[in-house]
Amino acid sequence: MTERAPAKVRARAEIDLAALRANVRALREHAPGAAFMAVVKADAYGHGMIPCARAAREAGATWIGTATPEEALAVRAAGIGGRVMCWLWTPGGPWREAIEADLDMSVSGMWALDEVTAAAREAGRPARIQLKADTGLGRNGCLPADWPELVAAAVAAEREGLVTVTGLWSHFACADEPGHPSIAAQLTCFREMVSFAEEHGVRPEVRHIANSPGTLTLPETHFDLVRPGIAMYGISPSPEIGTPEDFGLRPVMRLSASLALVKHAPGGLGVSYGHHYVTPGATTLGLVPLGYADGIPRHASGTGPVLIGGKRRTVAGRVAMDQFVVDLGGDEPVAGDEAVLFGPGDRGEPTAEDWAQAAGTIAYEIVTRIGARVPRVYVDDADNADDTDGADDVDDGGAARE
């Protein structure tokens, strides 16, 4: 991330690190009594893991969270200190490296406890583990029926000096659906599973269950630590619970491209594969050099919104692998003019949420899928930042990606 951005690039995803820091601060105000874990899995939801992890740290995130151990090890390899936790392990995973890198490792079942204790024995030092309870998500984590066995084995391993149980934690299924009965049920279950573990000798440093919607709307879920992901990137977890502005958040990613071609077209011209769009009369067409290889959803064919020359246009016909077309209705922007797919939304451009609705998905998927072929350009607007390093750096897919 040291090269200058070329004056014109095919496409770019600008990442506003000042906005990210401001979002972290806003989220910390929503949960003032809790520690903050910045979730940067999946290349920070497409925003670039290392720059985002650093920015979150600067704004007060004392924990960094990833899904895979490889992601967490990459955070450490970039020289980022402090606590780093990862939770998606599979048998044969890099336990020993994780112990030596001082990671906190989630353990959801006996196979994982067996592997981590074996690695701790080899490493000659204890592993920091956090026991994950399945309180009703029905995905990863230990179900209540299996909890006594896991807790007893973890306590025994701790007495042998092989592990330190640093946390007890869980994850919500429906925290973004206000009033969903599973929220209260999961909280009750979590409290019971935590109490059981504590009664049997676990002394966790942190107990945690809150994701973005929990952090924003459910103070009773904050416990010792909150783990927001999507909200840190300035996107509401669900339009149902509010807009980013409602929560004091600002979208961090702005995706744009240079028009590759503008041309006059006659009426009756079939546009893009399958001819699902036919020009209704003489018009102008603009070619946007982004496609599903770049993460533009093919499901947004005929529906995705784009801002060109101050006007909202719509994807005409199919999104192809590398490009799509918009009908410019006779306007004549020139090749090289900017097409903005999404951004914060305050300069007329669509938002990632608009694309999610156009494609029948969630905004998480829109930003996370933006592909490796799109350079991330880090901007740090000094006007919005109180700790900017003033850098406008481009990351062409090397350093910050795993």
Ligand SMILES: *Cc1c(COP(=O)(O)O)cnc(C)c1O
């Ligand atoms: C992804 C993830 C989060 C963050 O979820 P958001 O809805 O993006 O806030 C928190 N905890 C776990 C276990 C996750 O996998």
